[in-house]
Amino acid sequence: MSLNVGILAIQGDVQENLLSVKSAIDELGIDGKVTAVKTPDEISQLDGLIIPGGESTTIGQLSLVNGSLKVLKEKIENGMPVLGICAGMIMLSKTANDRVIGKTDQPLLDILDIKLERNSFGRQRESFEANVSMESINIPKFNGVFIRAPSVSDVGSDIEILSKFNGRIVAVKKGNVIGTSFHPELTEDISLHKYFLNLVNTLKN
């Protein structure tokens, strides 16, 4: 059956993810489509979702306002695969602290039992590109684009650590839910998007 993959289009780099998923669908030869989604109705029809990079406070507050946050949580808890990128991973977390400000009371989905440190590597001037590795999902080398990136400061026992950079956790997985600190959609490399699509495809069929 045809896959229906969505990119949460409240705020952030939606277009880049649309294009990465399109390329991944083509390369894998999967029968599927990818669209930008915003409303609870659109979200309820999805087989898989990417929460893109952006500002997590904005994405959180606005998805609360239009009711999509609630539907998102239900769908993910019922097994819909999700890839959360940067702000998206923050959205998936249980608690988020800012490196400088401390505790934030932003709306979160509380799906992954992880503690997030926002702006973990510093401000924009400290943003960086570096190679990261996700051996356990067969992506040994990946150009990690870290933009005011968060890192995972603490994980629950059921969380699989996919990647660490310089001692800090930058990618995690629990079942069908994946979170990354870095931005695969800002590179030409679509291997992580392909891995995610395969997850969605396996679950659907």
Place this chain on the structure above:
Amino acid sequence: MLSLSGDRHDAKGIVSEKINSVDILRGSSTLKRGFAHMLKNGVVMDVTTVEQAQIAEEAGAVSVMVLDKLPSEVRKAGGVARTASIRIIEDIMNSVTIPVMAKCRIGHVNEALVLQETDVDMIDESEVLTPADELHHIWKWDFTTPVVNGARSLAEALRRIEEGAAMIRTKGEPGTGNVAEAITHIKKVNDELRTIKAIYDSGDNQDLVRMAREFKVSYDIVEQTAKLGRLPVVNFAAGGIATPADAAYLMSLGCDGIFVGSGIFNADDAKERARAIVLATTFWNESDKVKEAQKMIDERQSMVGLDVNTLELRMQERGGTA
């Protein structure tokens, strides 16, 4: 996709370092332009105090822009407008989790360097402040911190991008509460994009060369832009935006997001208005939501606008010919 490439081999802002013997790169176009990509579909709000910055964050702004005075106050005060106090910028950086930007004067390399050292997330080389160099803008490739510039036309936008701007905003006419100029500028840029795209599609390279000469930029950037059919960096609207409907209209014209200057904190209902403008920007293509947003504000509380034809100071013209 928007092009994230465009690195120059001599860009001093790109820094290779090692962290614990791991190679890393800072200040690349991917990182600088990529930062702007994360702001898309969002609202950046001008603020002058910590309290205003916190209101902006709570309202859902994607970033705040720190100024000494709001553009409308700059207009009233006259004299020379410079970059804001570093202490206030730092106080704001220590009070909100969203990115903090600050403005420097056009061409004022050292004001920009001070802002980079302060660690602001983006520098706005802005016509709202008094230009420091009538002939040159800052050579932004030498900065690790991304820089945004204003533009009124495609030619201006491409000149700024060629100097290393990681993001563009249309200029509008700041501090007027009058959205007319912002609309004019985005429509002009869109028209010009359509023109060069048509030339590119027709395969008439000689005509593209003519456009490059007219724009006073290289052929390469004209070709790249024509092929994309849009600016190769993120493009926000700015200047005179005062209501949710203003924001929604500019989004519908293809802008990637919105800068609001005086429109929020010069209004008497700043808190509500900040939320309403964010709402209208996010849901700009859902007319019921824009109406809901517009209902949150009271027109009697809007800043009193200025007719652009009667202005003594037209900020948009600053740096426009260079």
